[in-house]
Amino acid sequence: MFKEPIFLEPVLQERIWGGTKLREEYGYEIPSETTGEAWVVSAHPNGASRVSRGKLEGKTLDQLWKNRGELFNKKSDGEYPLLVKILDAADDLSVQVHPDDRYAQEVEGVPYGKTECWYVLDAEQGANLILGHTAADKAGFEKMVNQGEWEQLFRYVKVQKGDFVYVPSGTIHAIGRGITILEVQQSSDITYRVYDYDRKDKAGNTRELHLDKAKAVTQIPHEDVPLSFETMENGDLKIRQLVKEHYFTVEKWEVSGKAGHRVTADFLQVNVLEGKGSIEAEGEKYDLAKGIHFILPNGVRDIKLDGEMELIVSHP
Template sequence: MEILFLNPVFKEAIWGGKLLKEFGYEQATDKTGECWGISAHKSGDCTISNGEFEGKTLSWVYENHRELFGNIQDNIFPLLVKIIGAEDDLSIQVHPNDEYAAVHENGSLGKTECWYILDCKEDANIVIGHHAKDKKELADMIHEGRWNELIRTIPIKKGDFFQINPGCLHAIKGGTLLIETQQSSDITYRVYDYDRLSNGKPRELHVQQSIDCIEAPHHDYDGKITVENEGDLTKTTLVKCDFYTLEKWDVAGKYKFTMDKPFMNVSVINGEGEINGSKITKGDHFIIPSGIGECKILGDLTVMASYL
């Protein structure tokens, strides 16, 4: 049984820039905003780059070889991993939960996501939450365009982590590079986009859907981050929620483990080494399948590992 290495999908964006190219992706352009590193979503379906399934899409492998994913019952591959490079500010936005998306978005999943800040400019910040005390005040402030009163901005630094639950108003701001782990959903409701033009026209807004979905008042996520040391491994558990567990592994030497999850998504965010004899380096994305048995990582590297 082989590890599934993936060819990322790159997407240009009005707010994109050179950050993904500077991260090391030669395929990125000067307007690339997103690298979909592990995705079976129809909007960016990665292909397998090695072995028996080389050239097949991840969605095809998931559909036809569910045994590699622990025979989980989800109709679609449940997770999506992106690296986002924001040269400019993203829109002020919110994502729906599963229940709202199922009714209003043709049965789509909702979008719970989380961010780990890979790098950012000095004095960088992001939007997390808002200042409205209830739904009525929220709607009034939105309809009246009182954005400076509404939007809550907080400072960030490299290594910060944020869980973004459905209903949380949020936006990545310019000069930020991050890795995002999320449900496999592409549903985003824009409530404000700075009156920017794309191809000469304002981008579509979703004001009523946003008001429907934004939690008011805002509540910060208060989960605990834990750190464990095991030989040459430092494992930081960033979040455990209903949709995923996300861990950061810092390996300095070697780490052996027995695969006991339905599958595990892995993205290399720094350094280089090998896993089960295959070379891995910064920017690589792969899936460790169910039943592979013992895995051995060698090298000096940091990876993000997510699983159900």
């Protein structure tokens, strides 16, 4: 059985609102000065991650999911379930909403809707995002959308580095200018734009809005989901649960020395946010540093961590 970390190369995506932080903070070779997203764990057809080293070097994650299901203890023929990104919002993202699984399958013909969550890696002072809306009922929501009463409709939330935000499908949302996030989401690229600040693309065209679909899928009224943030400490390893729900579990691991840990999930997605150190699996040691992303495959049970590091760890 294959029992070593599967290190992945990020897939860089240009966006109208992107910037240069992915180069400055993580050393990635960005395609332009408006690079908005690094897809760091992805099997999605719009940008599949490639294995960067080791025995599986050159394979893409979708190939491994299809042909090496034992690496994930794969139980069905469905698509790889999750997608992890780093987003650099040099400008405001469009205000948008995503469908749930049923709507995505019936209307778009794709396997997954999009529930997502954000860990705030950095935020300029006073930065905010949009999470939810103020409408009490469907009639009120449609009236405010139709009349363009955006300032009254959108619900603004200030954020700072280290904050965590859970965004179920059906939630109106937008990441604001000056925020860098790590996003764990269902493996979906379906977005319905509600408002885009009347921006024009490189060709001088305003981007398409999807108001009818947005009205069909938006949760009304908006309700925040309570989160518990339970913490467990094991020697020099502190694990803080950020969210545990139907589609994914996401945790923040803080390593401050040497620590052992027993993995119980089928596989883990691991993103190194800060610091450096190493992970030992099956007697082999692998160096880690900020901006490295990997999957611990099924069958790796006992690991040893060493160093000063902050990790986001997730699994279906």
